[in-house]
Amino acid sequence: MSIQEKPNIIMIHGHDMGRHFGCYGRGLETPNIDSLATEGVMFTKHFGTAPYCAPSRSSRITGMYPCNHGVLGQTSFGWSINEGIKTLPMCMNDSEYDTHLFGLSHEGINDPAALGYQHVEHAHPYASTCAKDVTPKVIDFLDEFDADNDKPFYVDVGFNEAHTICSDKTEKERIEQGLPPQSAFKHPNDTYSREYTPDEVKVPPSFPDVPGVRQDLADLHTVISSVVDTAVGRILEKLREKDLENDTLVIFTTDHGIDMIPLAKGTLYDTGTEVALIMRYPKSFPKGKVCDQLLSNVDLLPTLTEFVKTDTPSDIDGRSFLPLIEDDSYTPRENIFTENTWHGAYRPMRAIRTEKFKFIRNFNSTFPFFFRSRPSGCEEQVLERMMGLMPIEELYDLENDPCEQNNLASTMDFGSYFSGNYTPANTEYSEILSELRKQLKDHMEETKDPLLKGPVPHPAYEHLWEVN
Structure with a gap:
């Protein structure tokens, strides 16, 4: 495959959202993310290797289980990817891609460039990796991209949403000062185009249907619908405007389940490890296909290396599911x-x-x-x-x-x-x-x-x- 024939790739990933999107039947409006499912392939049994950020995200870019890539806990606690492991951006570099990171990384290396990205728009603290800050940078990049002269791109877009927000006051202090409770998910100074109320939300069957859970779900859905889905829509619109839509594989995924109560993030129940995965490539992927086979996010790296026809590292744990997408000649996993x-x-x-x-x-x-x-x-x-x-x-x-x-x-x-x-x-x-x-x-x-x-x-x- 010549450089000119290689598809562009954009992988957009969210934080602590599980599969809480309209196309997964979770009762909220996410028209832009849903459009990817309508125009591409949606996977309903795709799981992360871990119920927390860094271990699961590191599996996504290494194709390895945490015990093999080395990230067994938070990066802030000192965990990092083992030396000598080849990451997904490194594989894309080998295939002559121009590799970019915009926003949140959270894998286990302090310097995101060490993960293999040639260009990094990455900043701390978390506030600078929110969708409202990251999306304009992605738009600017796409505006400047010249399909006739530039190398194909692999772009990783990380949003901090919908990670819980750290308040500058404890709840006790807020009560003592007569302030209302701080939402776990909504930034107090932001406005939202779609505000969900507790009565509107669809409480998952394994969650207790109590007012506090409903309020948290309403705030979570407000952020996903108003912020994350809107950001995805802006990127998709720019691809259409630049006539890049047909030549770009768009991937939308998450890292693990929602950060709410003891039956989600932090557990190995499905609600803790569930991960959204939607892939759209108009040139060859079917439209509206739903795949319900078991998949792990260690499978994403080998799928993409096969997709761009570059070498897959021999020591990984994942296996490509590209045949499942293209022609169904796929032997399903027996387990994850x-x-x-x-x-x-x-x-x-x-x-x-x-x-x-x-x-x-x-x-x-x-x-x-x-x-x-x-x-x-x-x-x-x-x-x-x-x-x-x-x-x-x-x-x-x-x-x-x-x-x-x-x-x-x-x-x-x-x-x-x-x-x-x-x-x-x-x-x-x-x-x-x-x-x-x-x-x-x-x-x-x-x-x-x-x-x-x-x-x-x-x-x-x-x-x-x-x-x-």
Whole structure:
């Protein structure tokens, strides 16, 4: 394929949004993102490798599980991609692309240019990576692009939305000063073209339908609909204006589930690891196709390297799903794996998901369900329902229990292991439990998972004695 024949690529990714878009049936208006699904291919069972930002995003650009790429926690805690790993931008450089990063990166290297991008419009703090700041830079780049003389581009566009907002005042201070509660998602000085109310939102089946949850969902949907979808629309319009639409693969994706309550971000339930993926390429991709096969975001890198006909790194974990898009000659995955180790706290978990079942192994079950306090006050309404010690193992029948509410494994945690005060596993599922347990352990051995040797230390652990 000559340089002139290579398609341009724009990958737009959002933060903490899961699949909360109109085309995924989540009850909000996202006409521009929905248009990508109508004009391209939408994937309904695409999952991130982790329920947090840096590990999952690093998998997207390396094609590796976190245990292999090395990012087992927040970048601010010192985790980074292992040296010598070839990233997606590096692969695109090899294929003679002009590679750009606009906005949020969040992968595990402090210098985004070290990820392989030739040009970086990346800034801190997070406020400068919001869609309103990033989108004009992308528009300016497209305005200046000369299709007749410039190399094809690979552009990575990262929006900080809809990450929760850090307020300059605690909720206690706001109450004492007579101020209204601060939204978890809406910037107090911004205006929104579409404001959702709590009565309008569609509460996911696994979430408690209480006022605080509805308020948080309303604010989240306001930001996604008014800010993120509008930004995507501006980029799509510029592609049309510049007559680049037919020559550009547009990808829209996210990193993990929404940041709300203990059954989403931070867990290995589907609501924590669900990731949107929509791909539009008018020249060869079908229109309006919906793919419901299991996919992991480690599969994106090999799919794109095959798409541009460049070499795929030999040591990755992912596999290309380009045949699934183009002609359906695709052997579906039998399973995907997800993991969590560090974020705000040490919470080691590993999981295997098939079409029918989910098995989760909790390696620190004495730590209670992670609970993030919500500014809307819903924590008091869900605390009793959600808090508790995690069982060592969890097994869910996804066909009959898609919301993962009925654990078919033993309720034993590390405390009840010695007392014997727990409910044993459902004997009807003992063979399935045994098989999934074996497959997960085999996967951990294949990826040299450090959990097999015991607790995983924080990156700063070896430097603790150096602190003055």
